[in-house]
Amino acid sequence: MEANNSKKHVVTHLLLILGSIVMLFPFIWMILSSFKTVGEQMSIPMKILPGSFGYLENYRQALEAVPFLRLYLNTILMILGRVICAVIFSSMAGYGFARMEFPFKRLLFTLVLMQMMVPGQIFIVPQYMMLSKIRLLNTVFALIFPALVSAFGTFLLRQQYMALPKELEEAAVIDGCNPWQVFTKIMVPVTRSSLASLAIFTALFAWKDLMWPLIANNDLNRMPLAPGLTVLQGICNNNKGALMAGSVIATVPMLLLYIACQKQFIEGIAQTGIKG
Template sequence: MELQYRVSWWTYLIVIAVGLVLVFPFAWMFATGLMTTTQTLLVPPNVIPSPPTLEGTQEVFNRIPFFTLLLNTIIVSVSRSFITIVVCSMAAYALAVIKVPGTGVIMVLILALLMVPGDVFVIPNFAIIASMGLTNTLTALVLPSVFDVFGVFLLYQFFRGVPRELIEAARMDGASHPRILATIVIPVARSGVISLAILAVLFEWKDLLWPIVVNRSAEKLTLGPGLALLRGTYITDWNVVMAAGVMAALPMIIIFLVLQKQFIASLARSGLK
């Protein structure tokens, strides 16, 4: 017997209203990026650029090395995502599948670390990176984020749901732990791994504080602190800032649209767990 769910008209109305509220900042950013500097200073402000212009977009390339910042962000984001998946997968596998001694204590410590603000580790991380002579390098942007306690916790929840029969069958066939992890556990928990990859890329894409602390050269920055260079001391050309924001956000929007099914499915499964 199939269950039928009826959604009333006011539910649709609420969803549409919330959607418009969430979309409005992006629409405003896109519209402002197509305005001239004079139009952005009008009171009351213009909602629709008249006429649209690419003046702000052209000025972005004149003020900052946008493509260099974009390339740095892609390199750092992809590297951090790959290394995080490898490290967190091995840690979660040891806790969820092998069940190493002290798993309960380790999970308590992981939950405790999740409650600590990440900014607390900025000074210790900088001291370590400086002692290794890695300041003002892209490597310095990746190393502190290699081990992600949230990533371990997330994958731990997914790996616990992998059928034990599959793992036991692989062990009987003589498969090693790395092979079981790579060929059985990760494919079964694929949605969780994809979610962690998306979150890791998103974190690096929008990170502002750490790149400014560890790197001084504009050629070694990422998009987050790079866009902050567009703000002036006394006056800011908001059409330029918004145009740069649109160009910086566009790759993330495309990635989410391509992988939205896996991302939403992983969130739903983690909620059911």
């Protein structure tokens, strides 16, 4: 019996290792290719390892072709705006749907769920027309606008609030707290792991957002990283190494952020995914 269990564990771990290799290979290939010369990129048979990891010409070309520092600044401003708005508005809306009673509550929450099922591309045209009429295209606000309110965040936090015992709020009311104090001093601190999870989700989605920033901005100096890489692709189309170098520059910071915050990410998923 123990031998069968050990064999199952070995097979399971081998499959997990194989899956990890398959998922990590594109990222590893991107890093290796960023150090290859043009000749090494075109060589037959294909070379997996670069001739030298000290070859930084691709990074120099990528940094000269596109203002990465400016793109980083635009991306950080966009992420901060989206995260702050999503956390504030989604937490308040989620608490309202979970604990408060008001007319058409179920209908409105159904509409929130329906919005999650609709492809985001459908809203691009009305959003563009709205921002065009109020002359906010080519601004940082244009990058933040589509994520002012998150239907996913509202649903996520509503489920978390529903799972909390009402005795917490009743005890706070007995102590003299008004509804706003109950929300800010009791409910928000208790659900901070879910708020952190929502913030990470929002930051990840904002970091890789491509279509809307390309439509809302036609000025390279006002673009975030993802559309900036499309500009780099047009400039360095003949040098795949420079494209890989630009991808590394754009990818590594978010990867490090995810690694640093993975505890909060996993806790938020565990608490909200199995309750409510």
